Amino acid sequence: MQNSTILVVDDDRRLRDLLVKFLKEKDFRVSSANSAAEARAQLALNKVDLIVLDIMMPGENGLELTQSLRESGNDVPILFLTAKDSVDEKIEGLDIGADDYLTKPFEPSELTARIRAILRRNMQGGETRKEDEILRFGRLTFSLKEGALQDETSKIQLSSTELILLKTLAQSPWQPFSRADLAQRIGHRVEERTVDVQITRLRRKLQDDSRHPKFIQTVRHIGYTLCPD
Structure with a gap:
């Protein structure tokens, strides 16, 4: 570099x-x-x-x-x-x-x-960036290029904040992002606790079990990482 x-x-x-x-x-x-x-x-x-x-x-x-x-x-x-x-x-x-x-x-x-x-x-x-633009989460897919999360039949509506979080995490799957970093991506006035709330909502959209999450995993003392199929 x-x-x-x-x-x-x-x-x-x-x-x-x-x-x-x-x-x-x-x-x-x-x-x-x-x-x-x-x-x-x-x-x-x-x-x-x-x-x-x-x-x-x-x-x-x-x-x-x-x-x-x-x-x-x-x-x-x-x-x-x-x-x-x-x-x-x-x-x-x-x-x-x-x-x-x-x-x-x-x-x-x-x-x-x-x-x-x-x-x-x-x-x-x-x-492999172009191949990686489509990420899979069970029966859901996310197009990084189009910013679209959908199942086999329809598009799943994401809020603007959820979309920023998913796009940010999807650009570097399996890489941990701190809460502070994710908060900054959303906006300067966002608190880290807000990130936790938005991640919980995003997990629901991904049909991810919040008690045992598979797709958005919590990295202890750091933040979150995205783990597509």
């Missing part, structure tokens, strides 16, 4: 320069762009292992750039930076192909940890 090439795309020059400096200090190779158009030029000229992408940019924004890249078959991992603590925006970002997101302001050390986690997942499972 060291010496991986990171492309930082943000129209805020001060933040962009700070991110470039910080990531270089962590032994990443780093390039930068101030717009979607400049990012496209960088991608055309250089191999990039991951993009750190601001959502709110003038002109073509981060969501539009991501959707365009995915539609063209470009699967470069993307970590969104967003100033909005919006569940809908996070779901939209995951739906169109983002790998993760951070809400501004954030700790640089958390950014580094998330980058390394994405790169590690990509190295370990990148070749």
